Amino acid sequence: MINIENQSERLETMSPQAILRWAVDCYGEQLAVVTSFQPTGVATLHMLYELGVRPQVFTLDTGLLFPETYRLMDELEALLDLRLERVKPELTVEAQAERYGAALWESAPDTCCMLRKVVPLGTALQGYDAWITGLRRDQPGRACIPIMSWDHKYEKTKLSPLANWDESMIWTYIHAHELPYNDLHDRGYPSIGCNTPTCTQPVKTGQNTRAGRWVNHAKNECGLHVLSINLDGGC
Numbered sequence: 104m105i106n107i108e109n110q111s112e113r114l115e116t117m118s119p120q121a122i123l124r125w126a127v128d129c130y131g132e133q134l135a136v137v138t139s140f141q142p143t144g145v146a147t148l149h150m151l152y153e154l155g156v157r158p159q160v161f162t163l164d165t166g167l168l169f170p171e172t173y174r175l176m177d178e179l180e181a182l183l184d185l186r187l188e189r190v191k192p193e194l195t196v197e198a199q200a201e202r203y204g205a206a207l208w209e210s211a212p213d214t215c216c217m218l219r220k221v222v223p224l225g226t227a228l229q230g231y232d233a234w235i236t237g238l239r240r241d242q243p244g245r246a247c248i249p250i251m252s253w254d255h256k257y258e259k260t261k262l263s264p265l266a267n268w269d270e271s272m273i274w275t276y277i278h279a280h281e282l283p284y285n286d287l288h289d290r291g292y293p294s295i296g297c298n299t300p301t302c303t304q305p306v307k308t309g310q311n312t313r314a315g316r317w318v319n320h321a322k323n324e325c326g327l328h329v330l331s332i333n334l335d336g337g338c
């Protein structure tokens with residue numbers, strides 16, 4: 104039985120690659136990677152590729168992603184020989200509109216994320232013991248995330264191997280390895296989710312990197328992660 108807190112402390116001093124290697128060795132086929140193909144996810148998938156391992160990869164295909172995101176997904180699936188499953192919600196976008204009204208992301212974004220992301224991920228992760236995320240401590244509201252923790256929502260171990268890297272380190276890695284990334288990042292979108300006027304907007308200079316998410320709503324996370332939110336950066 105692993106003591107998660109102690110192991111997380113040990114992982115603090117290790118490189119992301121060493122953390123990934125440890126996770127693969129420890130959890131084997133019970134380990135899954137969950138990514139939305141943002142820069143941290145791209146770097147994570149490439150590190151796993153370089154380690155010569157192919158864990159199951161899940162991405163949440165809400166049916167509302169940007170064309171640029173779908174293109175990147177296809178490109179990386181081929182480039183890195185991913186074992187990728189596009190996890191879809193039970194309801195199509197049209198069926199959701201019929202049942203809950205049009206633009207649920209405007210009227211009730213938490214419900215929309217629950218239906219299109221949170222519940223489908225729970226179903227996908229059944230049978231897995233641990234999952235890898237792309238959370239980083241330099242992202243707004245995420246300063247306190249551990250490398251390894253117990254995920255009470257999904258009742259699995261959660262790993263954030265690049266928690267200690269900042270955005271510039273991620274981009275240095277991506278450029279050094281000439282990896283593809285979402286074109287929208289070059290057009291002012293640091294964080295990319297669904298392609299609706301509410302859920303993903305470009306940010307202005309000086310705004311935080313998640314300021315374009317769920318604009319005009321108090322919401323700032325999709326609900327996959329239970330975080331101790333502290334926007335002033337303290338823990």
Ligand code: SF4
Nearest residue numbers: 208215216219297302
């Ligand atoms: S990001 Fe927006 S459209 Fe996508 S699932 Fe969440 S609320 Fe719905």
